[in-house]
Amino acid sequence: MNPNDLTEVTLKYAMGWNEAIFQRCIIGAIGILVLLLVVRAFFRKNTGLVALLLWTLLGSVLLLFASVPESLVKLIISTEYMLRVRVAMGVVSAIVLLITFESVRRTRLQERYALLWVATALVILACVFFPNAVALFRAVMGMEYGTALATVALIFLAMVAFHFSISFSTMQSKQSKIAQRLATLEARLKEMEQTVQNGFKTDSDAASKSVSDTNSERS
Amino acid sequence: MSSSVSKSKVLIAVPAYNEAESISALFDEIAIACPDFPVLIIDDGSVDATVEIATKAGAKTLSLPCNLGVGGAVQAGFQYAFDHGYDYLIRCDADGQHPPSEIPKLIEAIEKTDADLIIGSRFLGEKSYTSTMVRYCGITGLALFLSMICRRRVTDPTSGFQIMNRAMLYFFANNYPTDYPEPEALALLRRHGYDFQEVAVQFRERSAGMSSIRSWGTLYYVLKVFFALLVGRARPANPVFAKKNVLERI
Numbered sequence: 001m002n003p004n005d006l007t008e009v010t011l012k013y014a015m016g017w018n019e020a021i022f023q024r025c026i027i028g029a030i031g032i033l034v035l036l037l038v039v040r041a042f043f044r045k046n047t048g049l050v051a052l053l054l055w056t057l058l059g060s061v062l063l064l065f066a067s068v069p070e071s072l073v074k075l076i077i078s079t080e081y082m083l084r085v086r087v088a089m090g091v092v093s094a095i096v097l098l099i100t101f102e103s104v105r106r107t108r109l110q111e112r113y114a115l116l117w118v119a120t121a122l123v124i125l126a127c128v129f130f131p132n133a134v135a136l137f138r139a140v141m142g143m144e145y146g147t148a149l150a151t152v153a154l155i156f157l158a159m160v161a162f163h164f165s166i167s168f169s170t171m172q173s174k175q176s177k178i179a180q181r182l183a184t185l186e187a188r189l190k191e192m193e194q195t196v197q198n199g200f201k202t203d204s205d206a207a208s209k210s211v212s213d214t215n216s217e218r219s
Numbered sequence: 220m221s222s223s224v225s226k227s228k229v230l231i232a233v234p235a236y237n238e239a240e241s242i243s244a245l246f247d248e249i250a251i252a253c254p255d256f257p258v259l260i261i262d263d264g265s266v267d268a269t270v271e272i273a274t275k276a277g278a279k280t281l282s283l284p285c286n287l288g289v290g291g292a293v294q295a296g297f298q299y300a301f302d303h304g305y306d307y308l309i310r311c312d313a314d315g316q317h318p319p320s321e322i323p324k325l326i327e328a329i330e331k332t333d334a335d336l337i338i339g340s341r342f343l344g345e346k347s348y349t350s351t352m353v354r355y356c357g358i359t360g361l362a363l364f365l366s367m368i369c370r371r372r373v374t375d376p377t378s379g380f381q382i383m384n385r386a387m388l389y390f391f392a393n394n395y396p397t398d399y400p401e402p403e404a405l406a407l408l409r410r411h412g413y414d415f416q417e418v419a420v421q422f423r424e425r426s427a428g429m430s431s432i433r434s435w436g437t438l439y440y441v442l443k444v445f446f447a448l449l450v451g452r453a454r455p456a457n458p459v460f461a462k463k464n465v466l467e468r469i
Contacts, residue, residue: 105453174284180284
């Protein structure tokens with residue numbers, strides 16, 4: 001789609017949205033509610049920082065959507081398509097980096113898995129700062145910048161997914177070995193207990209025998 | 220000052236992964252150098268005759284059901300040693316790089332100082348140990364960075380030739396990094412109030428088998444360790460395992 005058509009469509013949409021007072025109020029109310037809950041959770045300190053940041057983002061976006069300030073719409077429309085895409089993808093990769101770092105810091109994610117995610121975010125960031133890096137895609141596939149960026153992200157995410165598949169396979173085979181070893185140990189333990197029990201039984205049999213002999217002699 | 224090591228309960232832990240060729244010779248060397256200390260072979264899921272040869276030679280064995288890597292295997296050894304009441308643990312690798320004849324140097328060092336961990340460094344004394352240029356640069360860079368973080372002189376961040384006391388043993392039994400653990404462990408132990416020192420030892424070339432860090436993998440290794448060290452700085456220390464809180468429990 002031609003960037004100019006996109007501008008017209010956005011403008012038309014913005015004007016239409018201006019009229020939809022009821023829907024805007026609902027969305028605005030939800031946005032305000034979300035932000036209030038974020039403030040509450042922040043003071044209670046029972047939610048992670050990353051989750052709070054994401055909810056704040058959601059609440060602010062909803063509020064922005066509801067208010068639709070003319071100046072903001074004009075700003076967004078007036079900025080060049082390339083700039084909009086670059087800013088958006090830059091923000092997304094920054095969020096990915098932040099979430100990854102925080103997860104590793106809280107030991108919820110191991111470094112070896114985090115490395116691929118960091119690589120993905122850094123490559124996207126590199127493409128944001130140096131748009132000509134994706135020139136190959138534009139030349140060969142005839143893709144626009146935004147599509148090329150999405151393709152790069154897709155390739156890296158595919159690599160991450162494949163890495164996970166390999167990790168799962170390795171873990172599965174290790175799990176089998178551990179389960180088999182556990183079963184073997186339990187069997188050995190049971191056999192040992194049985195041997196010990198039999199040993200006790202033989203002793204107690206011998207003991208009770210002598211007692212009953214004594215008893216029968218008495219009676 | 221630490222109490223005399225020879226009067227305490229000491230275990231020599233040898234992590235091994237498919238080292239059937241060198242394990243027998245190593246055991247003989249240990250018997251000559253330190254005849255009084257029991258040896259524990261930690262079998263990291265070997266598929267060769269490592270365990271059989273070790274048992275025949277008279278060593279204790281700890282057989283892991285699957286391969287965990289050097290970090291996991293060595294930590295299993297730490298847990299074994301702590302549970303069995305050992306006061307000191309000496310780690311000596313099975314590939315032949317750590318000469319058992321140098322073990323008395325480690326023992327002497329831990330008796331003389333207050334350090335919880337003594338590391339045998341191949342780069343401290345005369346540099347007769349050769350390695351590839353790439354590896355040397357990587358290790359030196361890492362050593363400088365670690366020295367800065369730990370506020371202690373580090374020349375050999377990846378050396379596994381170590382002796383530690385019971386407090387350090389308890390800490391590592393509960394907190395030990397998984398892949399390529401030696402550098403991360405140093406930063407971790409300093410954050411929790413433990414201390415370490417290096418002592419110069421001579422290493423040998425690897426007698427058999429392959430190194431777990433191939434030359435081209437050095438860059439990935441160094442990057443990964445830098446990343447882990449940086450993130451480790453951002454984590455709070457766990458007071459449960461800080462040295463001052465551990466001493467009553469062990």
